[in-house]
Amino acid sequence: MKLQRKIGIGLLIVTVFALFSFRAKLSDRYFEIIKNLDIFTTLYKELNTFYVDEINPSELLGIGIDAMLNSLDPYTNYIPEDRIEDYRIMSTGQYGGIGTAVGRFDGKTVVLMTFEGSPAEEAGIKIGDEILEINNKETTDLDTDEVNTLLKGQIGTALSVTIKRTGEKKDLSFTIKRDRINIESVPYSGMVSEDVGYIRLTEFSNGAGAEIRSALISLKEEGAKKIILDLRGNPGGLLNEAIEVSNIFIPKGKEVVSTKGKIEEWNKTYTANKNPVDIHIPLAVLISNGSASASEIVAGVMQDYDRGVLIGQKSFGKGLVQATRPLSYNSQLKLTTAKYYIPSGRCIQAIDYSHRNEDGSVGKIPDSLKSEFQTAAGRLVYDGGGVSPDVEVQGFNYAPITIQLIKNGFIFNFATEYYYSHQQEVPDPKTFEVDDKLFNEFKNWLEGKNYNYESDTERAIAELIEEAKNDKYYNFLEEEITSVKSEIEAHKAKDIEAFQDEIRQALKEEIMARYHKRQGMIQSSFETDEEVNEAIRVLDDSGFYESLLVSK
Known part of the structure; x- marks a missing residue:
């Protein structure tokens, strides 16, 4: 009994000490918060009273808030009252x-x-x-x-x-x-070959799951035996819609995604809670470095259950959950509260927030920082940021000349003029082509218009010149640099001919938009769409398709 009493007293002392220590730490934390808020308030009062120029309170404090949140992650943002409507549109569609x-x-x-x-x-x-x-x-x-x-x-x-x-x-x-x-989540669905159906999902706004479900049922009625789900450039959206879309292709009761954060009671595991449409139809999911958040959940779920083949480029790498908290004066704080984990257990969030490409997508992650996971069939997959495709296809980028023609509105304006001079005919997006005659009309239409542009190479040369001048080497390199610049100008003069295939395609899509809206633009792109054509090839080769979904 004495021994038990000693043990009991010892446990009580440990408990009291731990509680006191916890409260002390909590007290220290609150003191730090109050102290720093007081410093901030005092600093602002001093600035407002003595700074040489007048201070705009909203602008200055806005900069301070943004700088503070920027030190956290890219998705924790302050939303002032005048931007609430834009945020609502973005989140609900x-x-x-x-x-x-x-x-x-x-x-x-x-x-x-x-x-x-x-x-x-x-x-x-x-x-x-x-x-x-x-x-x-x-x-x-x-x-x-x-x-x-x-x-x-x-x-x-x-x-x-x-x-x-x-x-x-x-x-x-x-x-x-x-x-x-x-805003339509599914701007287009249709057949891209005799038995391959195609569905384009542009965002996970309200109703996205229902739209995909309806599109798949319609395509199956049209004779689709295989499906392409296009998530390229899809920035994500509502978590519940990602679950709904995943549910269409996986059995009821299967785990889709779990969230884990600081507040344990907010942690949750989400499962498919409806009957699927088809859990066996061969599926190719197209992803790109612009496919983020909810897109990555769907793509990752399909990969983790070996339910479909991913084709394209590594996805964006956003595996964070955001929630909004009300602030005073009708403003809000959108803050990151948890991370997503897909069925294999991996998180699709990049390990850090700083090493990103220019477009914000995840950069190259060293192998040493990746952890290994397995799909249901035992295939090896990795965390560290984004979802990697099973079949990689190099993403297409327009040449600088094409970008400039689009940016300046020349392709847009020419398409508009074409439409009003050809209203009596409605071309078919599947068969319409920008032939030599029409392309020459476009080149003649461009005459006298300014579409000069500076390429990345020219910008690099300009930086080289500045560095060479700083290093006192420019006099030695001037002749060579001038020669290279002349060569580039000579080639740029021929760019319209050199890149005519992609310029013709851009013209074709813009002209089809005049007659058939977004559906026409998408439908007219299939012929030259490398990812779509690769998906058709993979789906048509059943042996190759199956081999991609088993452990090597």
């Missing part, structure tokens, strides 16, 4: 407006796209229309965000839009009533 995408070319605001069934389309607004006024306010000096703000508003309210249209002598005016705009 819904807003009150007229259903257009707008952009600026050469100082003009133009309609880049009208959404199917939107108030803008029903009113008669067309791609290529130049927006002159919105509610009698001229758009000349407004940027794209300001124009979008004027177009959006409360559902049911009306606005007037004045536009200039190619071929029309007078400006046109429209009165359009705003409505709820749902």
Whole structure:
């Protein structure tokens, strides 16, 4: 009994000491918070009182908040009241407006796209229309965000839009009533070969899972025996929609994703809770370095269960969960609360946030920092950032000349003029081609227009010249550098011919958009789409497809 009492007293002392230590640490933490908040407040008062120039409180504190959050991760952000609506649109895919995408070319605001069934389309607004006024306010000096703000508003309210249209002598005016705009998650689904169906998913907004489910059922009715799910460039969206999409291809009850963070009661494992559409149909999932978050969950789930083959490039590497917390004055904090873990146990988040490519996607991770995991069939997969494809296909990048023609609106404007001079015919996206005659028309149309550009090589040479001058070597290298620059200029003069295949394809897609909207653009791209064609090849070779899904 004495021994038990001693043990009991000892445990009590340890417990009390641990509790006291914990409270002491907690007290120290609270003291540090209060101390630093007091320092921050005092510092701001001193700045506001004695700084030589007037200080803008919102701007200065906004910079301070952003700098503080930037030291954490890229996805923890402060959302002031005036940006709440934009965040809501991004997270739900819904807003009150007229259903257009707008952009600026050469100082003009133009309609880049009208959404199917939107108030803008029903009113008669067309791609290529130049927006002159919105509610009698001229758009000349407004940027794209300001124009979008004027177009959006409360559902049911009306606005007037004045536009200039190619071929029309007078400006046109429209009165359009705003409505709820749902951004389509699936802009296109259809057959890409005799028995291969294709579904493009652009974002995981509300209803994405239902749209994919409906598209797959329709394609199977059309005779699809194999499926391509295109997640390239999909930035993600709602977690529940990623679960819904995954559920379409895996059995009910299977784990999809789990989340783990500091607050243990928030940790959760999500499973497929509906009956799938098809758990056996051969599946190819297209991914790119722009496929992020929810896209990576779906792609990772398909890989971890050996349910489909991933084709393309390594995905973005965003495996973080965000939640919003209300702040004062109708502002919010979007902060990272947990990490995603897919069924194999790996996290798709890059190990650190700093080593990223220019586009934000995950950079090269050393093998020593990766951990090894296994799929259901025993295939080796790795964490460390992103999901790696089973079949890698080099991503396509436009040449600088093509980028410049697109950026300056030349391809866009030529497509618009083509449409209004060929309204009597509706070309088929599957068969339409930019032949030699049409391409020569485009080259003639370009004459006199300025589409000069500076290539990455020229920028590198400019940096070399600066460094050479600093190092006193330029006089020795001037002749060689001048010769190289002359060679580049000579080649640039021939770029339209040298890169005519991709310029023709860009023209084709833009022209098809005038007749068939986003569906036409996507459908007209299949012939030259390397990832889509590789997916068809893999799916058609059943032996090769099966070999990719078993452990080596």
